[in-house]
Amino acid sequence: MRAFGFICVALLLVVAGCKKEDAKTPFEGFASPANFPQPTYNFAGNAVTEPGFLLGKKLFYDGRLSRDGSISCASCHISFSAFSHVDHSVSHGIDDRLGIRNAPAIQNMAWERFFFWDGGVFDLDLFSINPIQNHEEMDDTIPNVIAKLKADPEYVRQFKAAFGTEDVTPTRMFQALSQFMCMLVSNDSKYDKVLKGTATFTSAENLGKVAFEQKCASCHSGILFTDRTFKNNGLSLTGDLGRARVTLNPKDDHCFKVPSLRNIAKTNPYMHDGRFSTLERVLDHYASGVQNTPTLDTLLKQNGQLGIALTNDEKANIILFLNTLTDETFIKNPLFAQ
Amino acid sequence: MKTTKLILGLFAIATLALSSCKKDNNTSDIDPNRKGDIGLHFDNRAGAQDLVLNTQTYQNALGQDVNLSMFKYYISNIKLINKDGSTFTYPKDQSYFLVNEADANTQEIELTNVPEGDYTGVTFTVGVDSLKSTAPLAERTGVLDPAVGAAGMYWMWNSGYIFMKMEGTSPAAPLDTASGTRPFFYHIGLFGGYSTPTINNIKTVTVSFGSSVASVRQAKTSAPEAHLYVDALKVLNGTTNINIANYPVVMANPYSANIANNYKEMFSLDHVHND
Numbered sequence: 001m002r003a004f005g006f007i008c009v010a011l012l013l014v015v016a017g018c019k020k021e022d023a024k025t026p027f028e029g030f031a032s033p034a035n036f037p038q039p040t041y042n043f044a045g046n047a048v049t050e051p052g053f054l055l056g057k058k059l060f061y062d063g064r065l066s067r068d069g070s071i072s073c074a075s076c077h078i079s080f081s082a083f084s085h086v087d088h089s090v091s092h093g094i095d096d097r098l099g100i101r102n103a104p105a106i107q108n109m110a111w112e113r114f115f116f117w118d119g120g121v122f123d124l125d126l127f128s129i130n131p132i133q134n135h136e137e138m139d140d141t142i143p144n145v146i147a148k149l150k151a152d153p154e155y156v157r158q159f160k161a162a163f164g165t166e167d168v169t170p171t172r173m174f175q176a177l178s179q180f181m182c183m184l185v186s187n188d189s190k191y192d193k194v195l196k197g198t199a200t201f202t203s204a205e206n207l208g209k210v211a212f213e214q215k216c217a218s219c220h221s222g223i224l225f226t227d228r229t230f231k232n233n234g235l236s237l238t239g240d241l242g243r244a245r246v247t248l249n250p251k252d253d254h255c256f257k258v259p260s261l262r263n264i265a266k267t268n269p270y271m272h273d274g275r276f277s278t279l280e281r282v283l284d285h286y287a288s289g290v291q292n293t294p295t296l297d298t299l300l301k302q303n304g305q306l307g308i309a310l311t312n313d314e315k316a317n318i319i320l321f322l323n324t325l326t327d328e329t330f331i332k333n334p335l336f337a338q
Numbered sequence: 339m340k341t342t343k344l345i346l347g348l349f350a351i352a353t354l355a356l357s358s359c360k361k362d363n364n365t366s367d368i369d370p371n372r373k374g375d376i377g378l379h380f381d382n383r384a385g386a387q388d389l390v391l392n393t394q395t396y397q398n399a400l401g402q403d404v405n406l407s408m409f410k411y412y413i414s415n416i417k418l419i420n421k422d423g424s425t426f427t428y429p430k431d432q433s434y435f436l437v438n439e440a441d442a443n444t445q446e447i448e449l450t451n452v453p454e455g456d457y458t459g460v461t462f463t464v465g466v467d468s469l470k471s472t473a474p475l476a477e478r479t480g481v482l483d484p485a486v487g488a489a490g491m492y493w494m495w496n497s498g499y500i501f502m503k504m505e506g507t508s509p510a511a512p513l514d515t516a517s518g519t520r521p522f523f524y525h526i527g528l529f530g531g532y533s534t535p536t537i538n539n540i541k542t543v544t545v546s547f548g549s550s551v552a553s554v555r556q557a558k559t560s561a562p563e564a565h566l567y568v569d570a571l572k573v574l575n576g577t578t579n580i581n582i583a584n585y586p587v588v589m590a591n592p593y594s595a596n597i598a599n600n601y602k603e604m605f606s607l608d609h610v611h612n613d
Contacts, residue, residue, distance in 0.1 A: 042474060045474045045475075045476055046476075113533075116495065120493075120495045120496040120497065121494075121495070121496075121497045122472070122497055122532040122533070123472075123474070123475065123497065125474065125475040126475060126484065126494075126497045129484055129485055129494050130494045130495060133494060134494075142485035142486070142489075143485075143486070170483065170484075170485035170486060171475050171476055171478075171483070171485070174475060174485075175475065175476075245496070245590070246496050246536070246590075247531060247534045247536045248528075248536050248537055248590070248591060248592050249534070249536065252534075
């Protein structure tokens, strides 16, 4: 009897243990890493829930958001390149404005203060109307897209699960997309592991880090690798006025958002118009390509010298350091991939 | 008999009429706890004529012919000025309207639940205030919903409402080879910038009812109505007479301030009627 009881208990334990292993990890919602600043996204108005996130993910990967069904957000924001458009200098099929710009990574959006290279949009919820209605990009109208979603009972079910009622509205669609994008947090690169003490830099990476902190971190600063301002980093000028399009201030002519450098090895080509195909070209630009234009940032013309003095070793080490910002956990996270 | 009846009848009507007149004019009859309605009518004009889209040709102050195909503007944050010196601010969340020349329904703004009083004028914003221009998406409903009600009146790429939109054609405008027409576009917005200050084209306008008052009374079966003239040509004429040849497209750029300064003068009183 006793033995039987014991066996039963043991069996139960085993079964329970198995169950635990089988169940998928529970959805944890949005959590701000302890060493990140306060998020800027207004979660009070749109808390991330599992059904909301799943709806946002479905929308992000759905071609029905475009007129002919062929293009989804993920066509230009691909998970394995940190949700950027790898290898395309300017994104495909775009009108006067988006056609001149390179698709940036979508990562750590919850900390972003401004969206677009010129920062014209100041709230993530107000962003997604752009690609959908942009007539060269996804070329559909919001009422059309909403009608398509309403016709799909699965969407109606998911809107209800996410927002409580079956109303399929543009606002809810944008909020769900924001929930998905806010969950795209990258904070598990080698760099982060070194900070946590679970990995160590090679000596070359360490030299790269020191050089980066001296020469680059004044703009690409902090844990997000951006000071979240708009600057002119000395590119030769094109017709794109950048930030000045929004502020109408000539001081902002040709200034662009200082981008985060997280996952930078995965998001080529580089700069707002994708003019540099490799990080080597970027470093060459800072070392010897900086143009003295009227709004050039003063950090890039110190002591009568244009650009940033960099030896070949420093360039190589900085690139090794930048490679440590690649976050494979993030890029390969099945929660985010299609 | 017949005549007596008639006289009695006339007498009754006269007393009724008199008493109703009394009611309107006698301020002691006003109880601000009682609520009534008032209408604001936006009558779009081109100079002295009624505005007609597409088929009529008008001239601006520089003598350039213009043909308008679109004329829309936001009216918001309405306040009524009471004869007693106080003002009544219409509830802010209900106080956003988009007047569209192509849709007659939008030209009648019906304000309900207004305290009884004799009102001598109205103050409103032309455009959308900066607080609402930066509000969370969920608080932008109706004519402010960027994807629906505000479609065409919202800059997606530079988050903000277009306060006034006028489009049309003019022989003075450069030829657009694609369409074979000579179009001009005045899309005026800009609320002052989200974090870095930029141009602020939000305008506040007051139109006095002159010697008239609009008497809001709960008991009234038909609400008083203030008819405002809105002269669309004043978008082009004023402190800066807009030369369509030089400025066929004005959107989010510094020159927009000139047009906003012009159109804040386009409102005037036609008349007020109380029955």
